[in-house]
Each structure stands twice: as C-alpha cells, then as structure tokens.
Amino acid sequence: MTLPAEIVGTAGLEFFGRISASISHEIRNALAVINEHAGLLEDMTLMAEKGVPLDPGRLKRTAGAVLKQVQRVDGIVKTMNRFAHSVDEPLKRVDLAETVELIVRLFARFAAVRQVGLSPESPLTSVSVATRPFQLQNLIGLCLDYAMQSAGAGGTVKLSIAPLPEGGADIRFAGLPVSALTEAPLTGEVAQALLGATRAVVSLRAESGELILRLPAKIEGVS
C-alpha cells in the first residue's frame, strides 16, 4: 500500500510540535515555581542579614516545595523522553497499555484546559500489536481530541483496552454523552491517512457513548 506520506508526515510534525509546546509550558510552569522559591530564599537571607531570625519551618517548607517541582519536572522529562523515542523505529511491536498511558500523560494539560477528566482503566489490559508507533500515538491523540470535545467541560473520558479473539484490540473511549455524538468521528484527511497507515478502524457506539479504535494484531513489515 502506498502511504499518503506527505499528509502523515506533516500531521506527525504538527503532533510532535503540539506535544513539545505543551511539555515546554509545563516545564516553564515548574521552573517559575522553583524560581520564586529561590527568590524567597534570597529574600529570607537578606532579612537574616538585617537581623530577622530565620524560620526553620519556613525553610523546610520551601525545600519541600522545590523538591516537589523537581520531581514534577523529572516526571515530565521522562514522559517526553519516551515520546521522543517513539520515532526511533517506524515499525515496531508495542504494548497498547503503555502507549495509551503515555498519551494520557501527554494530554493531561489539554484535558485540564478543557476541564475534562481522563480516566484510564486501572490497570489497562496489556495487548501487544505490531504497528507504526508514532502514527498510532498521533491517531490515539485525535481520538482523545474527539472524545474530549464530545465529553465537554465537566465530563470524563474513560479509556480501556479490549483484546480481540482474532488478535489485535479495541481501544475504547467511553463516557461520551449520546447527544454529543452527532458528527462522524475522524473523517478528515489527516485522520484517514493515519487510519490507513495503522490499518485501524474507528467507529462510534452511540448507545453506550463510546468511540472505538480497532487495531489489527500486526501490519505488514513488522514481526
């Protein structure tokens, strides 16, 4: 099959850019908090030089707050690193549970801005598929965008993975109000190209308020 390579390539760059911008925003937010705590320590030092006694409890709280932000940035960077390495191999065997968890982490800020909760099943069912990892992530991202838009502010998108008897799996995005499911999902050029690239099929189950992304066990070229 000839891939609509240009569409998939451009969409991939846009996806990578969008995620990178969101990650840099998160890192800057954490740095801003660290910056203010460093400034606070400076303020306290200046006060101490003028004879105001240092408050050990306040120092302890500041150290704790900085540590919290360092741990936050460490988590963000780990997630970013995993995402960056998803383009290392164009075709690869991946665990869907790990892929969905990664996308949920990467989309946490987008969900917060839209005031939508993301609730992956705990634990997500582990299913291995041979696919194009980066295009799959991009596709799951598009499904999440559709699901978050449908769920609306105050809603929660529940994610789960259901293995198929013939191999492969369904990724389910549930919690979508039936009244919001008026438009067919992922009809655009980019979505169609990504569905083609991953041999995936998307469908709506309006009665249960679900968007379903069906993935085959493998696509050509991967063992």
Added chain:
Amino acid sequence: MPEKVLLVDDEKDFLDVMAERMRARGMEVKTASTPSEALALVANESFDAIILDLQMPEMDGLETLKKIKSKKPELQIILLTGHATVQKGVEAMKLGAMDLLEKPADLSDLTAKIQAASSKRMLLVEKQSEEKIKKILTTKAW
C-alpha cells in the same frame, strides 16, 4: 499607598509563593486560581495591576483579558505566561494588555511594571474623572 495587585494563575504553588514575595515588598496582593474567581474580584474591587496567566482551564487568558477590559477599561493587565508566542503577544497587546512576560519572570522586572501600571491607571482614572466633570458642567443647568 501600596500597589494593589491581583494575581491570576491556575498553579496554586506559584500563586502562594509569588504573593508572599510581593507582600514582603509592601504590595497588597489578592489571588485567584480561576478566571471566574478573578472576574468576581474585579467586579467588586479595584486593582492597580492584574497579573494574568495566558493559559488556564475554564477560559483562556485572552478571553479573560477581554472580559476585564470590557468591564473596567482602566485596569492595567500584565500577562505572565509559560506558553508565549509572538502571535499571542500581539493579540494580547491589541486587546489592551499593558505587557507580556514569560515565566520564569524576574520579580524586580515585574515590580517595575506593576509600578508603571499603577501610574498609568492613575492617569486614566484622573482623565475619566475630568471627563465626567466636564460632562456634568456642560449638561447641567446651574
């Protein structure tokens, strides 16, 4: 008189420490972690400067800026963001923002901008009062 500042950001840790440092510099600081909380405060109180995060849940910073400006055009708004783009900056200025700073910002820079905002607001308020007086003088029959 101390500058009265409203800090609006959905990062609670940032709000707390920033407010503490600004208060230590003699400013009167109120905080809001959501745009609606900020709009409610703006409706009831007056501020010399509002420090507003550009990206927040519920309503983005530009939308909040528009709403504040439509209610109280004299209010001086400084956008503080970790997600600045040139396009957003230009848009913010067109909507009446006084300035846009990127996080992490230097508190001395921010303090200078707050003082400039306070002076600008005073001038605007004085001008508004002058216009009101002129209007009264020209419309009322004494």
